[in-house]
Amino acid sequence: MKESEVRMQGSLEGYDLIGDVHGCGATLGSLLERLGYHQRGGVYRHPRRKVIFLGDLIDRGPRIRLAVSIARRMVEAGEALIVMGNHEANALAYCHRAPGQPGREWLREHTPRHNRIIKETLEQYRDHPQEWEEALAWFLEIPLCLELDGLRVVHACWDPPLVDALRREYPDARIDADFLAASVVPGSQASRILDRLTRGIHLPLPEGVVIQSGDGFTRRSFRAHFWAREPQTWGDVIFQPDNLPGDLEAHELTAEQRSRLCYYGPEQPPLFIGHYWCEGIPALPTSNIACLDYSAVKFGRLVAYRWSGEQRLDADHFVWERVPREEQARPRPWEIDFD
Structure with a gap:
């Protein structure tokens, strides 16, 4: 191991970080097997490594319960x-009532758009209500970010002032029901923290301009990244598979838009994120940042990065499983006996 590398504690060789699963539970089992994890006693284990999941286990995919079961059992063991991820945060708010908030029954309103996002999850748990309640309770125990020796992990965006503000109130970065309720109040500190860490930076499109996203949603903003040192245009910061309409990539960032951005420099520890629906062969946007969301549930890749202490990341450390299109071709979930 190089002098610059971080030595793992004890017999731990490193971490295998896994991007957004979105209900591709059987493919998750296959990826873990590829990484050398084998199921013993209902839990995937490796003799020298551990997994870090980057959130968004739920919604959209065919085996949501399996995905949650695999991850939860591994974490609890x-x-x-x-x-x-933002989808766990959404589910918590969707399923928590909003007492004392006039005109609002649920923290996340049950609009057609919100109903559509969580539809598959609720359907797959419909006949397992107790299991869903237990999953929600577990979601609330999940931290918004992790900082270990030599690496950082967050679902969407590491914004240092907001991470620091979170840790002042919640040193382990685990929120509670009060924080969740406060997070739906526009402009609140809780709202800023949860939105930035789990959803990242969004810049609004001009009035009347929309993006018809590949997942069927109409979007009036675009996702921006946070590793451009001195960005000048929208094209310098856009980070999503959907292109901007017309010539908007050349649109200059205003001072107000720049103020919304944050910056994660190359001198910072390696950072692992998900969230951004990347496509194609996994690649590194910078030498110290890896995005592991490669659109698994859109028949893309379920991607892991094998980190063993290196401070300069290496694209050769990506490992992935393709998600097959045909339901009958999906790997069978032989790993976990649900019932």
Whole structure:
């Protein structure tokens, strides 16, 4: 191991970080097997490594219960860590009532758009209500970010002032029901923290301009990244598979838009994120940042990065499983006996 590398504690060789699963539970089992994890006693284990899940276990995919079961069992057995994704945060707010908030029954309103996002999850848990309640309780225990020796993990964006503000109130980065309720109040500190860490930076499109996203949603903003040192245009910061309409990539960032951005420089520890629906062969946007969301549930890749202490990341450390299109071709979930 190089002098610059971080030595693992005890017999731990390193971490295998896994991007957004989104209900591709059987493919997750296959990826873990590829990484050398084998199921013993209902838990995937590796003799020298642990997993870190980057959140968004739920919604959209065909085996949501399996995905949650695999991850939760690993975390509770000490074989994995996890950070919260925006879909876990959405589910918590969707399923928590909003007492004392006039005109609002639920923290996340049950609009057609919100109903559509969580539809598959609720359907797959419909006949297992107790299991869903237990999953929600577990989601609330998941930290919003992790900082270990030599690496950082967050679902969407590491914003240092907001991470520091979170840790002042919640040193282990695990929120509670009060924080969740406060997070739906526009402009609140809780709202800023949860939105930035789990959803990242969004810049609004001009009035009347929309993006018809590949997942069927109409979007009036675009996702921006946070590793451009001195960005000048929208094209310098856009980070999503959907292109901007017309010539908007050349649109200059205003001072107000720049103020919304944050910056994660190359001198910072390696950072692992998900969330951004990347496509194609996994690649590194910078030498110290890896995005592991490669659109698994859109028949892309379920991607892991094998980290063993290196401070300069290496694209050769990506490992992935393709998600097959045909339901009958999906790997069978032989790993976990649900019932």
